[in-house]
Amino acid sequence: MSALSRLPGRGRAVKSQTIRRGAGETALPYAMVAPLLVFIGALALYPTVKTAYGAFVHNDALDPPNHFAGFGNFQDVFNNSQVRDSLLNTGIYVIFGVVLSVGLGVFFGLLLQRKFRGRGIVLALMVLPWALPGVVEGVIWSWIYDPTFGVLNSALKTVGVIHNYQLWIGTHQLETIFFISLVQVWQITPLAAILVLASLQSIPSELYEAADVDGANGWQSIKRITLPLIRPGIAIAVVEGLVMSLNIFDQVYVLNAGATTGSSLMSETYQITFGNLNFGDGYALSLLATVTTIALSLLAVKIIYRKVEY
Amino acid sequence: MGATAELTRSGRRARSGRAGRGRYGWLRGVGIGALLLWSLFPVYWALNTSLQTNAQAQGSPPTWFPTHFVFSNYEAIFGVGPSSASTAGGVGQALLNSSIESLGATILTLVIAVVGAYAFARLRFRLRGFLFYIVLATLTLPVYATLIPIYAILTNLHLVNTYVGIIFVYTSGFLPLAMWIMYNMFQALPASIEEAAAIDGATTLQIFRRIVLPIVRPGMAAAAIITFLFGWGQFIFPLVLSSTNSTQPLTVALSALAGRHVVPYTMINAGAIVAIGVPAVIVFFLNRFIVDGIVAGSVK
Numbered sequence: 001m002s003a004l005s006r007l008p009g010r011g012r013a014v015k016s017q018t019i020r021r022g023a024g025e026t027a028l029p030y031a032m033v034a035p036l037l038v039f040i041g042a043l044a045l046y047p048t049v050k051t052a053y054g055a056f057v058h059n060d061a062l063d064p065p066n067h068f069a070g071f072g073n074f075q076d077v078f079n080n081s082q083v084r085d086s087l088l089n090t091g092i093y094v095i096f097g098v099v100l101s102v103g104l105g106v107f108f109g110l111l112l113q114r115k116f117r118g119r120g121i122v123l124a125l126m127v128l129p130w131a132l133p134g135v136v137e138g139v140i141w142s143w144i145y146d147p148t149f150g151v152l153n154s155a156l157k158t159v160g161v162i163h164n165y166q167l168w169i170g171t172h173q174l175e176t177i178f179f180i181s182l183v184q185v186w187q188i189t190p191l192a193a194i195l196v197l198a199s200l201q202s203i204p205s206e207l208y209e210a211a212d213v214d215g216a217n218g219w220q221s222i223k224r225i226t227l228p229l230i231r232p233g234i235a236i237a238v239v240e241g242l243v244m245s246l247n248i249f250d251q252v253y254v255l256n257a258g259a260t261t262g263s264s265l266m267s268e269t270y271q272i273t274f275g276n277l278n279f280g281d282g283y284a285l286s287l288l289a290t291v292t293t294i295a296l297s298l299l300a301v302k303i304i305y306r307k308v309e310y
Numbered sequence: 311m312g313a314t315a316e317l318t319r320s321g322r323r324a325r326s327g328r329a330g331r332g333r334y335g336w337l338r339g340v341g342i343g344a345l346l347l348w349s350l351f352p353v354y355w356a357l358n359t360s361l362q363t364n365a366q367a368q369g370s371p372p373t374w375f376p377t378h379f380v381f382s383n384y385e386a387i388f389g390v391g392p393s394s395a396s397t398a399g400g401v402g403q404a405l406l407n408s409s410i411e412s413l414g415a416t417i418l419t420l421v422i423a424v425v426g427a428y429a430f431a432r433l434r435f436r437l438r439g440f441l442f443y444i445v446l447a448t449l450t451l452p453v454y455a456t457l458i459p460i461y462a463i464l465t466n467l468h469l470v471n472t473y474v475g476i477i478f479v480y481t482s483g484f485l486p487l488a489m490w491i492m493y494n495m496f497q498a499l500p501a502s503i504e505e506a507a508a509i510d511g512a513t514t515l516q517i518f519r520r521i522v523l524p525i526v527r528p529g530m531a532a533a534a535i536i537t538f539l540f541g542w543g544q545f546i547f548p549l550v551l552s553s554t555n556s557t558q559p560l561t562v563a564l565s566a567l568a569g570r571h572v573v574p575y576t577m578i579n580a581g582a583i584v585a586i587g588v589p590a591v592i593v594f595f596l597n598r599f600i601v602d603g604i605v606a607g608s609v610k
Contacts, residue, residue, distance in 0.1 A: 026435075028429075028433070028514055028515070029429045029433040029434070029435035029438070030435060032425045032426060032428065032429035032433070033425075033426045033429045033430065033441060035422045035425070035426065036422050036423065036425075036426035036445060036485060036489060037426075037441065037444075037445070039422065039478070039481055039482045039485055040444070040445050040448055040482060040485060040486070042463075042482070043456070043460060043463070043478065043479060043481075043482030043483075044448040044451060044455075044456060044482050044483070044486075045444070045448065046459070046463075047455065047456035047458075047459035047460050047463065048451060048455045048456060048459075050459035050462075051454070051455055051456070051458065051459055054458070054459070107341070108345055111338060111341045111342055111345060116338075120597075122342060122345065122346065123597065123601070124593060124594055124597035125346060125349055125350060126345060126346075126349050127593050127597055127600060127601070128349055128350070128353065128589075128590060128593050129349055129352075129353075131539050131543075131589040131590070131592065131593045131600070132353075132543065132585075132586055132589055132590075133542060133543035133544075133545065133560070133561045133585060133589075134543060134545060135543075135545045135561040135562075135564060135565050136543075136560075136561065136564060136582050136585045136586060137352070138565075139564055139565070139568050139578060139579075139581075139582045140352050140353070140355065140356040140579065140582050141352060142568065143355070143356070143359060143575050143578070143579060144352060144355060146575070148368075149367065149368045149370075149372075149575070151355060151372050154370060154371060154372050158371070186348070186352065190349075191604065194601055194604050194605065195604070195605075198605045243452060246452065247452050247453055247454070249453075249545070249546050250545045250546070250561075253545070253549075253565060254565055254568060254569075257569065266453070266454070266546075269454065269457075270546065273457075273458055274461075274550060279458060282458050283458060285454075286454040286455065286457065286458060287454075289452065289454040290451065290452055290454045290455040293450075293452040293454070294450050294451075294452075297450060
């Protein structure tokens with residue numbers, strides 16, 4: 001650092017530590033970032049601009065030609081009762097998804113906070129659902145939920161919680177959403193737990209020892225020390241849960257199977273675009289969902305995230 | 311990073327004897343048991359079902375443990391053996407497609423991300439900050455933002471139903487996270503080694519290849535594994551971008567199998583276990599890199 005910081009303009013902070021280049025290497029950095037920028041530009045930024053533009057163009061394969069439509073596509077989608085249902089459903093998916101995944105994530109994180117024999121193995125096994133494809137999870141849970149042969153029905157009946165086998169998915173809206181959401185929660189909880197655990201690991205143990213000396217019990221030290229200090233981890237877990245549940249599709253596609261009871265914003269967008277071939281309305285919904293996702297993520301970070309100092 | 315390295319090391323003693331075990335020790339045992347049951351039971355149940363005959367799987371009470379192993383479901387979905395029917399089959403091709411697409415995307419993503427991240431982390435050039443934030447901003451883009459235009463673009467380029475098309479789309483989607491993970495890895499390195507090499511007359515590329523890359527190998531492993539798992543789990547993009555069996559990955563093939571309502575659940579669960587096998591092996595043996603990668607990719 002010392003040799004470097006004496007050079008003009010090179011010694012700002014650790015953040016911008018750079019190495020010296022020989023003559024004739026000025027083009028090198030651009031060559032190194034060029035492939036990255038080409039991919040991002042062509043298949044992320046350009047498509048996003050196209051979505052924003054397409055939202056205002058009438059583009060329906062069954063009703064040509066295309067023409068500028070102003071807010072016509074937005075009027076279309078808001079006048080569509082199935083879209084309104086899916087908006088409400090997605091709101092419920094988000095509430096279930098965020099509350100359950102973060103709640104369970106904090107619980108699992110606390111369970112794994114202290115070292116014990118075999119913790120590494122428990123952690124590896126806990127991560128498993130996160131690594132599996134959402135569709136595959138939908139498939140294996142749909143067998144668990146099966147109304148005639150499912151193990152959930154048979155287990156709950158044996159224990160006496162239910163008297164008759166239930167149709168968990170497709171009858172009641174809230175119940176359907178809960179059981180589909182649970183499959184996604186199963187997938188994303190490990191992520192929340194890891195984020196919480198990483199925050200927990202950075203809490204100095206002296207804080208607990210001091211609380212112990214002062215006579216605090218277990219619950220008091222969790223409430224007064226642990227929870228406030230893992231806010232950054234929780235904030236990221238909330239944002240991850242928010243984005244995942246706003247985008248829920250795979251589990252809905254498999255478990256809800258085209259019915260409207262548990263349709264989500266994404267499954268409705270897919271249906272309108274690739275089922276009805278109404279690309280304009282699909283773009284309008286996509287733009288709304290994109291803006292909502294980014295706005296809610298920023299809001300969640302602003303509300304929950306606080307820098308912690310020990 | 312230190313925190314997670316410690317986190318993934320197993321065993322050793324509890325931090326403080328009294329607070330660690332104490333009155334509530336058994337409670338934690340119950341909690342860990344619940345955690346394991348929740349995390350593993352659905353996978354166990356799929357495995358258990360896949361090893362039964364259809365009649366057995368529909369019996370009541372359920373068969374909790376496979377008594378004798380039936381492999382006919384696996385034979386059927388791979389299109390071999392006596393019970394192979396036109397209803398199932400084709401899982402072999404889908405497994406190959408998943409492997410090619412995920413591996414292809416992982417290699418391409420990693421090469422581009424590592425090179426780009428190094429330039430952003432260590433080299434100075436005009437517009438560096440601006441370009442960096444542009445790339446990072448695409449991390450926040452949900453699927454909605456790009457799905458329909460990507461379908462249109464790939465249709466125009468005649469890349470629908472091709473491996474190249476799918477690999478390009480995956481790569482563009484995974485690049486920001488891989489770049490961010492690698493950027494954080496490079497930032498964590500002390501610059502003094504590179505400076506010393508520069509003073510000794512090494513060129514930037516020599517420093518990058520000979521000195522930096524060997525040090526960040528664990529970080530590259532983390533980025534590669536996470537990218538591969540994302541690729542393996544993709545569904546909506548390949549659903550839209552591959553309409554024929556020749557490029558459909560396991561996820562799309564399996565949802566088609568499950569949606570047909572004539573394929574027995576025992577076979578569908580066998581297909582699910584095939585799709586679970588690869589990520590399960592990765593999680594079990596390379597778990598440390600996954601945890602490191604998740605933390606490096608999300609904190610800060």
